[in-house]
Amino acid sequence: MIVAANWKMNPDLATASQLVSRYVAQDFGDDTAGGDSGGDAGVSRILFAPHPYLVPMGVRLKGSDVMLGGQDCHANPAGAHTGDVSAQMLVECGAGYVLLGHSERRSDHGESDALVNEKAQTAIATGLNVMICVGESDAQRMQGDAIDVVTRQLDGSVPTDLGAATLVIAYEPVWAIGTGKVASLDEIAEMHSAIRKWAEGRGLDGVAILYGGSVKPGNAADIFAIPDVSGALVGGASLDAEQFAAICLSASAAV
Numbered sequence: 001m002i003v004a005a006n007w008k009m010n011p012d013l014a015t016a017s018q019l020v021s022r023y024v025a026q027d028f029g030d031d032t033a034g035g036d037s038g039g040d041a042g043v044s045r046i047l048f049a050p051h052p053y054l055v056p057m058g059v060r061l062k063g064s065d066v067m068l069g070g071q072d073c074h075a076n077p078a079g080a081h082t083g084d085v086s087a088q089m090l091v092e093c094g095a096g097y098v099l100l101g102h103s104e105r106r107s108d109h110g111e112s113d114a115l116v117n118e119k120a121q122t123a124i125a126t127g128l129n130v131m132i133c134v135g136e137s138d139a140q141r142m143q144g145d146a147i148d149v150v151t152r153q154l155d156g157s158v159p160t161d162l163g164a165a166t167l168v169i170a171y172e173p174v175w176a177i178g179t180g181k182v183a184s185l186d187e188i189a190e191m192h193s194a195i196r197k198w199a200e201g202r203g204l205d206g207v208a209i210l211y212g213g214s215v216k217p218g219n220a221a222d223i224f225a226i227p228d229v230s231g232a233l234v235g236g237a238s239l240d241a242e243q244f245a246a247i248c249l250s251a252s253a254a255v
Helices: 013-025 051-061 087-092 103-109 113-126 138-142 146-157 185-201 217-224 241-254
Strands: 002-006 043-048 066-070 097-100 129-134 167-171 208-212 231-234
Touching: 002 167, 002 208, 002 241, 013 043, 013 051, 013 066, 013 241, 043 097, 043 241, 051 066, 087 113, 097 113, 113 129, 113 146, 129 146, 138 146, 146 185, 167 185, 185 208, 185 217, 217 231, 217 241, 231 241
Parallel strands: 002 043, 002 231, 043 066, 066 097, 097 129, 129 167, 167 208, 208 231
Antiparallel strands: none
């Protein structure tokens, strides 16, 4: 099981430092990710921190089982791209992962599947693991197009030569992100089954597939019990150390 915290554009630095200290104090026993669990509790944790916080959070995470990730990177390895961050910069800040294609990046910055694909290729070539996000809007689900939309996003966003060991897929229905709404267990099961089928068709057997979208302590255990759910990408609840720990405990119980 993988449980990833996506802090987005939160919190202030003092709060971030306190949160990480709490994360480190909570031992869930696995310092490997993307593959078979090697720790006592079988849970890998990843923190996707805002870019300015990567170095200070990395210092605080040193020696812990929590891995560090960046929330985005540029498709080019370097150059005249004011305000952007390269994959190599993430590596040098101590990151082992990068989050790509989140719906907020797609909507706020107009990122296409092709651009996410380019970023993933650059990140992998630089030595990062990638977590690629996919998900449908409320209108697309209401029209019955959810699986087709997600499959097209996967086709366009995931490089054809990417291996399962360096990839994590995060399914986040856009309408459930930060809204308090959660897809039904049947909807999650149906989508994760479709993503697993897609992955196996691409030779990505065993790739981790996370669910995201208002995951909380109260629903985590039911979500983790669904076949083909390999963990969670957690937004708001990751800003509360106790809630995040409770979600990790549910993941551990599901291993």
